[in-house]
Amino acid sequence: MTHRRVPAALSAPLSAPLSALTLALVLTACGQGTQPPTTADAPPSPAVIDEVTVVRAPAEATALPDPRRSALLQAESADAPAARARLGTAYVPQGQRLSAQTLPAGAQTNRVALKVLVLSSGEGDFGLPEARNMLGESGVPYDVFDASTQPLTMDALVREDGVGRYQGVILTSSALLMQPDSAGLVPSALDSAEWETLFEYERAYRVRQLALYGSPGTVPEDYGLRAVAGAETTTTSMKPTAAGRGVLSDLTGTVIPVRYAYTYPSAVTSVPGVSTTPLLTDPSGRVLGATSTSSDGRERLILTMAQNPALRHSQLLSYGLVGWLTRGVSLGEHRRFLQVDIDDWFLGGDHYNASTGQLYADPFRISGNDALAVRDQQGWIRSSFPVARNFRYAMAFNGGGARTDVATLCTTLFTGFAKDSLSSASKCLNDTFDWVNHTKDHLRMDVMDYATANSQLADNFVIGSRMGLNMSRNSLVTGEHSGLGNMDPTDDGTYNDSDVNLPKTDLGLERSNVNLLSAATNNGIRYLASDHSVKSHWDASCPTCGVPHPLNAGVFLVPRWPNGVAYHVTTPTEATAFFNSVYGPQGRFPYFPSNLTYTEFLDYESDVALNHVLDGGAFPHYMHQPNLREYSWGKSLASDWIRALLTKYSKYTTLPLSTLRWDDLGPYVERRTQEEKAKAAGLLTGVYDRASNTVTLQSAAPLPYTLTGGNSGTPYGAQRIQKGTVSGTLTVAVTPR
Structure with missing residues (x-):
């Protein structure tokens, strides 16, 4: 059979242009397979690779950049809000809206609700996104109070039964600064009486206060710090002190970059009644973060650099800051995950030719030796990185490309004699990985009848069982994440088995294929992987939540992160050549001033992935089977990517990374979503x-x-x-x- 040639991946049009500041990689979703075979055991007969007849996984469709990648690029810019967040000369208006209020007669000062108050200065508040993000990552309930539009009264802080409404207070900036007045001075959103009311509540209920950003002085109160004149910067670094290691307990003590954020290095000054303890210092020993106790006994923490959810220092501080603010007692949890899915196991796929920029005529399929090497690389990752001791790949498999009649082979010495070395090795690796249903033949499922959809799911489970694979039974990854409304609006189902990349539009989950959803639930599947780069496939209001499907209460979506290791590359040369053909100076979307080396490529990609991991969501990153090729002893593109990510992560933090099987991952995300919404x-x-x-x-x-x-x-x-x-x-x- 002659393989149908497909256009290069970038020939598929993007549905929106990319600007320089919204650089993103070509984010790929799985391609689809060919016609289903007539029996569960017998794959069709296109090309012969590794002495087995295999189905080829065709070209992947390009997709728009995921929003977090764009947010990272927008945040890491000299023009970003955090980099421009200079603080003017602040003053507190004299109280006019109300007088300072005392506690109610029935105040129960030992009791506070498990909720945090975020005080905002109103429209344009550059600190509010980070306040929301850090609390969302930890699942801590919070209220946002716009101090520019409503008076802060004691009733807003204390319930009618005398219980405090909040266990902690976050100030988006230490003085809650608004726009400058006609004299160029910057008023606080709270007047003097409101500040006194807040301080009285914090004192009586022993509630801690966190100021996410400030230029230390005496307005509205004195932290025992003074900004060092002339030391302001947007590029520096910080290191925790011994006291800082106690508060920010997960940090290793390694220097943390502080970039793209306006910063006021400060010095401790003696203030009667105020005790100040530096937590973070810059290379010159100047203070970038400190706790202090006020003269009335209130506990406060102030940072002197601007914050943004996509900036490294903000993400690394989040866990420790929330723990300090809540005294380690809160509804919710801050947990981090390392979930890596590999799609298209058993199928051959497109193979990028770095010399021509086109595809090789023959598809690529990993060998049994490659598969055994993945096992060894997984073990090396576990032993080399204490934070990832339970790491395990999830292999999304297409049984249409497997041979169930082969012997089990667990050593590279005999794989050359196998009928299909990959199938033989997979039987040996049945308990090594988490095996996830990826449909039998990787067909496009946007427009598909129930019988075919049901067969694609059920037959793949049968093949997995005959192979002896330890499968997650309640989960499914469809080819291209198809069937979930991100599709060609004119698709009539004629080309479900076609290699053609049709342009896709996010039509919303309401345009999902109800036949697929019914087939999933009838096969015991509840959790479907969705694409985090598609707007309707994730919940922008909750950074760690999944999405209940609106058309079928029995289906719940778990978003997955794409990454920049292209689906059709097998070596560092291929990976960087393709990347540079897109974003190098002569690429389709020029961004970088020069072509990246493989080391630079991994550095950039691991930065993006690290942001995802630090966000605290349990969402997998996904790659594809060509990325598992052992291009050099003990190395593959996938393991290189994971090592680069873990090297950076371990450099800064000791917080363990959890890896869940899909049978546990789906319920975890669903449970967290139910809690967060409640x-x-x-x-x-x-x-x-x-x-x-x-x-x-x-x-x-x-x-x-x-x-x-x-x-x-x-x-x-x-x-x-x-x-x-x-x-x-x-x-x-x-x-x-």
Whole structure:
């Protein structure tokens, strides 16, 4: 059979142009396979590779950049808001809206709700995105209070029953600065009476205050720091002090870059009644972060550099700052993950020719030796990086390309004699990886009848069972993430098995294929992988949530991150040649001033991936089987990418990275989504009692809860994390930090 040639991946048009500041890689979703064979065991007969007849996974469709990649590029710019966030000469207006308010008669000062108050200076507040992001990563409930439009009263801080409404307070900037007035001075969004009201609440209820950014002085209060005149910068670095290591407990002590953020290096000054402890210092020993105790005993923490959710220093500080603010007791958890999916196992796929910029005539399929090498590389990753001790690849497999009648071979000495060395090695690796249904033949499922969809899912499970694969049974990755509404609007289903890359439009989940959804649920599948680069496939309001499918309550979507290791490259030369053909100075979308080397390519790609990992979502990154080729002893593009990511991650933090099988990953994301939505709606709440060191949880209906700081929880990082279900009320013992 002659293979149908397909256009180079970039020949598929993008649905929107890319600007220089929204540089992104060509983000690929899986291609699809050829006609299904007539029996579950017998694959069709196109080309012979590695002595087995295989189905070829055809060209991948290009997709728009994922939003987090664009956010990173926009944040890391001299023109970014954080880089331009200079603070003017601040003043606090004299109280006019109200007088300073005292505590109510029934104040229960030992009891506070497990929720954080974010005080914002209103429209254009550059610190608000980071406040939202850091709390969202940790699952901590919060309210945003626009201090520019509404008065801050004691009623806003204390409930009618006397319980404090908030366990912590975040100031987006230390003085809540607004736009300059006619004299060029910058007023605070709170007047003097409102500041006094806030301070009285913090003092009485012993609530900590975190200022995400400030130029230390005396307005609205004195932290015992003074900005060093002339030291302002947008490029520096910071290192935690011994005290900083105690607060920011996951940090290794390595120098952290502070770039693209306006910064006010400061010095400690003696102030009567104020005790100041530096946490972070720059190379000259000047203070970039400190805790201080006010003369009335309130605990405060201030940072002197601007923040942005995509900046490295903001992401690395987030875990420790939230832990300090909440005293280690909070609803939710901050957990980090390393999930890597490899799509198209058993299929041959396109192979990029670095010399011509086209595709090789023959598809590429990894060999049994490559597969065994992946096992060894996975073991090396586990042993080399303590933060990733339980790392495991998830292999999304297409059984239409497998041979179930082969012997099991676990050594490279005999793979050359196998009928199909990849199938033989896969039988040996049945418990080494998490095996996930990727459909039998990788067909496009946007427009497909129920019978075909059902066969593609059911037959693939049958083949996996005959191969002895330890499969995740409740999960599915469709080819190209197809069937979920990101599709050619004119597709009539005629070319479901075609190699042609049709232009795609995000038509929304409402245009999903209901036949696919029904086939999934009828095969015991609840969790479908979706594409994080497609707007309708993820929840922008909740950075760690999945998406319940609007057309079928039995289906829940888990978004996956694309990356810049192209689907059809097998060596460093191929990977960088393709990347440079897109973003090099002569590329289709020129961005970099010179072509990147492989080392530079990995550095850039691992930066993007590190941002995703630090976000705290359990979303997998996905690659493709050609990326597993052992191009040099012990090396593949996939393992190079993981090593580069883990080298950076381990440089800065010791917080362990969890890896879940898809059978556990889907339920985890769904559970977290249910909790986050319940907390946002006020259906799941908690109150911390300082006198008894207990938390009382409350819900109107049975709901899962996750509590950081519970005494009987499982250790993770510096805290214990306790999980359970609450209906009505439940009291849990906790240990604050």
